[in-house]
Amino acid sequence: MSSREKILPLLRENARYSNEDLARQTGLDVEEVEATIRELESDGVVRGYRAIVDRNQIEPERVRASVELNVTLDRETGYDDIAERLAKFPEVEGLRLVSGDYDFAMDVEGDSMSEVSNFISEQVAPVPEITQTVTHYIMETYKEGGVEFEDGDDDDRLSVSP
């Protein structure tokens, strides 16, 4: 296994492991760990690190929506062009081209429902290639970034067993 293959799953599991702990878990030395991480960053494989937050606990008013977008393409405009334009809006948290009934799945965030609706109607819908938008407000998040938002399951094992 290459040092990348050893480090990457660990960073994805917990980006806050210290370099020392990464070294201890992989059998690499600390210098190798540092070099590998630098390389992953400079090659653009690792694009950033951020916390997985249960937003409901800190900003319950904040609204998130997932928006379906249909587009028509022409000779001058492709998916990438439209995506590039949409991705620039700070309200847009995530953007993916998908297969199926619509073209893009877009995650949008705002302080209120009206803010999100206004953003869709005033900034997104008027984009000439966009033919249709369907907005789904997120009511409850159960799992994000692979982490389940339930109350932690306690260790119910006997404290000492054979």
Add this chain to the structure above:
Amino acid sequence: MSFEESERLETVPPSGIRRYFELAEEQDDIISLGVGEPDFAPPWAARDAAITSLERGQTSYTPNRGLRELREEIVEHVDDNYDLDYDADEEVLVTAGASEAVDLAFRAFHDPGDTVAVAQPSYLSYVPAARLAGADVLDVPTRREDEFKLTRDVLEASGAADADTLVLCYPNNPTGATMTREELEPVADFVREHDLRVFADEIYAALSYEHDHTSIATLPGMRERTVVFNGFSKAYAMTGLRLGYALAPPEAIESMNRIHQYTMLSAPTTAQHAAIEALRNCEDEVAEMREQYDRRRNFVLSRFEEMGIECFSASGAFYVFPECPWDDSSEFAEALIEEQGVAVVPGDVFGTGGEGHLRVTYATGLGDLKEALARIEEFID
């Protein structure tokens, strides 16, 4: 009338780990590295299959030997993974945990006066199960300088040549030792030369980190004299579902089944449904758990090395077996629980050869593992 214990039972002392369990239960902020089971839940698909079987009301007894579908999956699984070739109808017995299979095997093949040689340190149930079957137990202490592998030397020195049965367990609980095919060969030679029967507890077969697991039953002339035990407790994290199995030649399975059909009837039905799904569709989850254990193993071994505690590079199960920094490992374990709230099990509990060591389980999340090792470090400073 009295409930005076049978003489057989009197040969079986209360379990040596009980004391550490009681001490640990008294502490509030305990981190336990003293458990013998995974910290993961079984793969969801297996749990879901169990739930579905309950919804369908599939709660009757199964055939004594286990659901045929399950036996077929087991046979395919051990063939794919360990090159073991067994017949689903005649050579597999599904049991209530590997524990039941171990008990059946001792009872089926021993008479009073027979000798069972047990490679030690070992899992706690072999010696009592052998004694309850009326057999005498011969200790075969493996050695730290051999990294707790079983060698021809210790077999010879301990007098195992005259035994009827040899019991071995690799990957090993409590040491985490594993044995390669080359290392098993001299053991197999010895066993054939002295015409012993072998009980091979391979319940940790899926958790071998440095080489593929070899079953001793795959060595020449061994299949016909070996009973292999395996199960779902460790690799699939299904301990509480109580499901295991034995693989052996038809006549041996027939004998074990004759006890099983009267004393157990059949292994837990719900667990059998979970196990079918586990074998069919959960290899990715097993691989993921194995990777997690392997990282934790590296972590723990590195930390002991940093602390200056001698620890051979255990390569299987989810245990490491460092030397105890104090002469008396029981005293150390007690003090560690009481003063630092960290539970480990002293090696002498697991039989001869274990003294002076500690069994440290790494089936615990990295956060707790890190904290527990920091406390151990503080304790020995």
